[in-house]
Amino acid sequence: MLPGISYNNSQVASLAAMEEIKKINPQEFQDTKHLCRALMDTTRTVAMILFLVGGAVIFGLFMAVSRIPFELAGWVSSLSLPPFIILGLILLAYLFFVTFIEMIPLILLTIPIFYPVVVNTLGYDPIWFGVIIVLVVAIGVITPPVGINVFTQLNHELKWPGPDRMPGFFQT
Numbered sequence: 001m002l003p004g005i006s007y008n009n010s011q012v013a014s015l016a017a018m019e020e021i022k023k024i025n026p027q028e029f030q031d032t033k034h035l036c037r038a039l040m041d042t043t044r045t046v047a048m049i050l051f052l053v054g055g056a057v058i059f060g061l062f063m064a065v066s067r068i069p070f071e072l073a074g075w076v077s078s079l080s081l082p083p084f085i086i087l088g089l090i091l092l093a094y095l096f097f098v099t100f101i102e103m104i105p106l107i108l109l110t111i112p113i114f115y116p117v118v119v120n121t122l123g124y125d126p127i128w129f130g131v132i133i134v135l136v137v138a139i140g141v142i143t144p145p146v147g148i149n150v151f152t153q154l155n156h157e158l159k160w161p162g163p164d165r166m167p168g169f170f171q172t
Contacts (some may be wrong), residue, residue: 063112067070072113073121083122090114091136098140107137 063069076086098106112132119126 052105052108056105056112059109060112069113069116073117073136076117077121083124086122087118087124090118091132094133094136095140095143098137099143104142108131 079086094106094110097110101109115126116122117131118129
């Protein structure tokens, strides 16, 4: 991509984004103070995501150099358990960890460890494994004791979760 030249897709995407922002509250963005605040919040969020992805890349490189996933794969292949039981144990570990750690950091931190085990040693398809991990992690983020997505949704409603909102969480 040359400096100063953008592709049609990026132009259309930026125009669509500006139109969506205007739909939220057009009067709010007439003042440059609100627009600057929105841009600063967006920049802060993008920076956090990029630092997270950068840290995950460094962690993945460390895992490759330390050969921990390959040693784990060798240990798993020496077990006399069927592959679906080993995969079930990995998925249970994901369910446990995702109740305490957020979704994206957990996936970014554990894929370098479990991917070689599941794909190379157990012989599962990588696309299938990715879909299963996303589904299990999505189930985990609504599961107590933390249930991050439930609290996020309830924060938008400005109501504290009670027995009528989360049955099973507040059992008497």
